[in-house]
Amino acid sequence: MIHASLKDLSAALAAKKVSAVELATLFLDRIEKLNPTLNAFVSVDRDKTLAMARDADARRAAGETGPLLGVPLAHKDIFCAEGWLTTCGSRMLSNFVSPYDATVVRNFKQAGAVTLGKCNMDEFAMGSSNETSFYGAVKNPWDTARVPGGSSGGSAAAVAARLAPAATGTDTGGSIRQPAALCGFTGLKPTYGVVSRYGMIAFASSLDQGGPMARSAEDCALMLNAMAGFDERDSTSLERPVEDYARDLDQPLAGLRIGLPKEFFGAGMDEDVRAAVEAALAEYRKLGATTVEVSLPNSGLSVPAYYVIAPAEASSNLSRFDGVRYGHRAAEYGDLNDMYSKSRAQGFGDEVKRRILVGTYVLSHGYYDAYYLQAQKVRRLIADDFAAAFKDCDVIMGPTSPSTAFRLGEKAADPVQMYLSDIYTIAVNLAGLPGMSVPCGFDRQGLPVGLQIVGGWFAEAKMLNVAHQYQRATDWHLRRPALAE
Numbered sequence: 403m404i405h406a407s408l409k410d411l412s413a414a415l416a417a418k419k420v421s422a423v424e425l426a427t428l429f430l431d432r433i434e435k436l437n438p439t440l441n442a443f444v445s446v447d448r449d450k451t452l453a454m455a456r457d458a459d460a461r462r463a464a465g466e467t468g469p470l471l472g473v474p475l476a477h478k479d480i481f482c483a484e485g486w487l488t489t490c491g492s493r494m495l496s497n498f499v500s501p502y503d504a505t506v507v508r509n510f511k512q513a514g515a516v517t518l519g520k521c522n523m524d525e526f527a528m529g530s531s532n533e534t535s536f537y538g539a540v541k542n543p544w545d546t547a548r549v550p551g552g553s554s555g556g557s558a559a560a561v562a563a564r565l566a567p568a569a570t571g572t573d574t575g576g577s578i579r580q581p582a583a584l585c586g587f588t589g590l591k592p593t594y595g596v597v598s599r600y601g602m603i604a605f606a607s608s609l610d611q612g613g614p615m616a617r618s619a620e621d622c623a624l625m626l627n628a629m630a631g632f633d634e635r636d637s638t639s640l641e642r643p644v645e646d647y648a649r650d651l652d653q654p655l656a657g658l659r660i661g662l663p664k665e666f667f668g669a670g671m672d673e674d675v676r677a678a679v680e681a682a683l684a685e686y687r688k689l690g691a692t693t694v695e696v697s698l699p700n701s702g703l704s705v706p707a708y709y710v711i712a713p714a715e716a717s718s719n720l721s722r723f724d725g726v727r728y729g730h731r732a733a734e735y736g737d738l739n740d741m742y743s744k745s746r747a748q749g750f751g752d753e754v755k756r757r758i759l760v761g762t763y764v765l766s767h768g769y770y771d772a773y774y775l776q777a778q779k780v781r782r783l784i785a786d787d788f789a790a791a792f793k794d795c796d797v798i799m800g801p802t803s804p805s806t807a808f809r810l811g812e813k814a815a816d817p818v819q820m821y822l823s824d825i826y827t828i829a830v831n832l833a834g835l836p837g838m839s840v841p842c843g844f845d846r847q848g849l850p851v852g853l854q855i856v857g858g859w860f861a862e863a864k865m866l867n868v869a870h871q872y873q874r875a876t877d878w879h880l881r882r883p884a885l886a887e
């Protein structure tokens with residue numbers, strides 16, 4: 403059962419082969435056993451989880467059905483969940499018990515899913531290694547001396563080691579896809595506006611997007627069906643007809659045109675990553691796809707533009723954490739300003755402070771035009787590049803991350819090296835496009851490699867189809883770390 407897909411768990415529940423309480427207990431026991439090694443969860447609350455499971459069983463006994471009724475899953479600790487500690491990986495929120503549910507959490511509750519706990523993450527989702535968390539680094543289940551990627555590193559380690567069959571994540575510059583690649587499972591960042599950001603603690607509001615992290619594309623489709631949808635409480639939520647994201651999974655790929663951006667296959671990528679991605683492309687050709695070179699000429703500007711725009715938005719979003727309404731407040735202080743400054747100095751870690759400083763600087767009078775406005779113009783150019791490329795192809799493919807999982811501490815002292823881990827993912831967020839990472843092999847040390855699939859706006863169903871057909875032909879997504887046996 404621990405290794406079953408979400409789809410199989412759903413079928414077992416429907417056939418009454420297992421109850422929601424039995425499943426929740428199975429995963430809670432596993433969390434108890436493996437979390438001390440991995441540090442994937444910040445909070446686990448057995449009583450709350452079992453109460454939800456009992457409720458799901460009662461709903462089924464009363465005749466209710468539904469694909470997620472009784473299915474256990476974990477939430478990144480950026481999603482507010484009523485009655486749960488919601489820390490966002492920060493000391494600032496170490497005492498914050500949310501009084502309400504994020505829309506994503508509420509959607510899963512309505513579908514009858516059972517919350518296994520809240521997953522560790524980089525502080526306020528800033529990072530690519532899960533080393534900036536106030537709650538300590540998360541370990542990669544494939545090699546516990548290595549990072550799981552970030553910022554959704556707790557969700558990633560939980561899914562890879564099967565502490566949870568699936569988890570939610572958020573992706574501002576790569577935080578679903580990069581950890582999915584480094585931990586060897588499937589993750590999808592939807593088109594901006596498809597999943598509500600209400601109750602998802604804001605980092606960079608014009609980039610943040612929640613999405614599913616699960617073993618397979620099929621399981622991601624199942625989750626996205628519950629996550630997506632218009633929400634009047636999020637002003638950037640898109641009003642679109644409800645979709646079944648699983649509808650095209652079984653479509654054959656004959657005739658599919660795959661665009662390969664020449665900028666994504668240049669220098670800077672590990673040779674083992676390159677080999678695994680090339681092998682995946684060969685597999686796609688066998689499935690009937692053709693490949694065509696495309697160009698994203700401004701993609702080299704995506705990391706610099708992102709590191710102006712994201713800190714600018716973060717500096718504004720994080721101004722609400724002032725020690726007054728909720729969150730950490732310094733125990734001793736003089737006047738009001740001293741209370742603000744001591745509370746923030748104590749509550750935030752170094753990376754968050756760095757971003758607030760950069761963001762405040764680029765938004766300040768006299769620098770706004772030179773940095774922020776300029777970055778917004780670059781952002782438009784990047785989106786236009788993608789639109790032009792999609793004239794020649796249906797999906798774009800390349801590596802998700804330039805390397806496999808790096809060692810804990812290896813990049814922690816060098817922010818720029820860390821920022822470059824997202825060199826292939828960030829442009830997708832700047833353009834608001836959907837992106838996925840799918841396991842496509844291993845390096846010579848046995849660490850997983852991810853293939854990135856990028857679709858046009860609202861092409862999620864197509865991308866899931868493209869990923870699912872590959873997963874029917876290969877078994878990379880079924881491999882698991884020794885620790886997870």
Ligand code: GLN
Nearest residue numbers: 527528529574575576577
């Ligand atoms: N690693 C990137 C950053 O540090 C992206 C993080 C994310 O997607 N939340 O900002």
